[in-house]
Amino acid sequence: MSVRVQTDDFDLSTELLALRRSNPKIGAVVSFVGAVRDVNDGSVVAEMTLEHYPGMTESALIAIIEQAQQRWNIVDALVIHRIGPLQPLDQIVLVAVASAHRGEAFAACEFIIDYLKTEAPFWKKEQTPDGARWVDARDGDDAALNKWR
Template identity: 75%
Template sequence: MTQVRVQAEDFDVAAEVAQLRAGNAKVGGIVTFVGTVRDLNEGADVAEMELEHYPGMTEQSIEAIIEQAKARWPIYGALVIHRIGPLKPTEQIVLVAVTSAHRGEAFAACEFIIDFLKTEAPFWKKEQTPEGARWVDARVSDDAALKKWTVS
């Protein structure tokens, strides 16, 4: 089962995981990643982050990332929920959840999905700081994280 949702509303991690694994007795491992808004970024206080996306294209991009993960690891299900709109520090931004028979595959697939999501999905982030609004640039560390998935 693959699910992708882009939404303004918050999500309940426990309820989402329960739905993802519901009725599948083959599931032996569930790995989740929850990303939250930090109150500090690149040395500046962050009062709010606003996320924008390209509707339709964003969902297709995330679905393609999940399909790549499924081609690499024997996973049963994957769920990505990504929020948009204005968010305050400590609020949830993203949930990535993966089910598989074993933990190793679930951990690898979850990490793969979030690494690609951070760099490949069409989202734009704007932060409100004491100095005013600023767009968040791509991070070198996020690009470096992708390199470990490249097959030589």
């Protein structure tokens, strides 16, 4: 299991290849990549800045992966989350899960991103034509989380 919070971008192919080759028991790798949109809540987004709570954020991400490991038989998992200023189309987050079979990998990947969106200490500020604004949690994110409870 690996968690990284970083300003640098990541290369999806490199990360998935390293995960897939980490263990010969892996038969499936499922991934999710989140990206910065150019419009949010009806406003054009010129830039989004992501902030986090160092140490606490990484611990929260590890705890989320550990919860997934308790629910599904996964071999390995990777979460990379970027911080700092990002532009539309930039990658924000990678969640990748490796398991022997696809069903467990799909479920665990969805679980991890649903928990990450609501439970990990990240804050987003968008730059719009009307000025800067903090992004509130979405009702849809809470609903996605509730299906796992």
